[in-house]
Amino acid sequence: MSNQPPYGFPPQGGNQGYPPPPPQPRIRFEAIGEAWQLFQKDAATWVVSALIYFAIVAIVGGVIGVFLGLTGEIAGRSGGLGDISGLVMPALSLAHILSRIVIFVISTLLLGGMYRMAIKSLRNEPINVADMFNVGDVLPSCLLAALIVGILTGIGFMLCVIPGLIIGALLMFTYPLIVDRRLGAIEAISQSVNTLKNEALMATLFYLVLAIIVVVGVAACCVGVLVTFPLFILSIAVVYRDFFGAGQGY
Secondary structure (H helix, E strand, C coil): CCCCCCCCCCCCCCCCCCCCEEEEECCCHHHHHHHHHHHHHHHHHHHHHHHHHHHHHHHHHHHHHHHHHHHHHHHHCCCCHHHHHHHHHHHHHHHHHHHHHHHHHHHHHHHHHHHHHHHHCCCCCCCHHHHHHCCCCCCCHHHHHHHHHHHHHHHHHHHHHHHHHHHHHHHHCCCHHHCCCCCCCCHHHHHHHHHHHHHHHHHHHHHHHHHHHHHHHHHCCCHHHHHHHHHHHHHHHHHHHHCCCCCCCC
């Protein structure tokens, strides 16, 4: 594997040693190798960031789940509360919905932060774990995009999986466009689809390979996902850079 730095994001102070981007960007599986090099450069930061992501989501979900479970159990033993007992189950259902919203917001915040970290790394800028939480400026767009992407891919996966992979692939630039160029959710989704529609087959295969890599990480006693999840994000960021260039920073 070449040690030549990736094109598209020259370091501050010049572009010596960086070849120009290709005239016609395309989906490149070599991007995974470049992403691996980027991961190795800041391996500790990426592993800790992935650990924080999964730990926060798991802890918040676990605490809320335990609370709702205990509340439901207490309510089940209080059958003699008359009319009040009829309000318990609707209240628990509402609490369950609100808890899902909390987890959704937190996971979206952290995921957007990790994409921003990946793009900073591509610019040869220093990254740190605190960058995970530095997406407040685009959080509303990230949340709306995550909701739309989640619904569309969910429907796609219910239709024999393959449509879900295609949709996920066509939408994989949505987060980078939001955190890098500060596009709105609808504009980012539209631009991602329009950019990748002519590369739909290769984009789907690329996305599938990345998904398999993440699954392999999960299968490795869940520890491997601390590597494969950042690699997933970095690989998409590398291909995003190929199509959209360096951006303006933030």
